[in-house]
Amino acid sequence: MFDLTGFQRDLLYVIAGFDQPSGQQIKGELEAHTDREITHGRLYPNLDTLVNRGYVEKGQLDRRTNWYALSDDGREAIVARHEWEDNYVPFETPLQT
Template identity: 70%
Template sequence: MDDLTGFQRDLLYVIAGADQPSGQDVKDEIESYYSADINHGRLYPNLDTLVNKGLVEKGQLDRRTNYYEISDQGVQAIEERREWERQYIEE
């Protein structure tokens, strides 16, 4: 996960915490966290990067709507990241 941007990492966490969210669902959630509009030109290429790295799986809900789901590799990456963080934040 060390090769992800902070934005990509945030997308991964949002997807991990949801049940097969659509791109619009992910966009809505990330916009509420960032308190800013996220355009499609930023969102979808970063989602595609997560898919290409094997951290997220992409499927189709219908002809116009995709969903995203955390992969086993994505879950493992989050667990490893959290373990790394723990060494710095636990008392």
């Protein structure tokens, strides 16, 4: 996942937390947790990048709404990222301020 932006990684984590969310569900979830508006012009090109790189699968709910789901590669990337992060910030060690 080192080839992804932080926003793209956030998208992966949100998608992983839902069963085939729509773009609007993903957008709403991120906005609720970041207190920032996410424009369609930012959201959908980044989702398309994740699809094109094989991290996410995309399907159609209806003519106007797509769903997104982690691919096996996306799930493996998240697991690998967590393992890498654990080397530097183990969960059992509280963060020092």
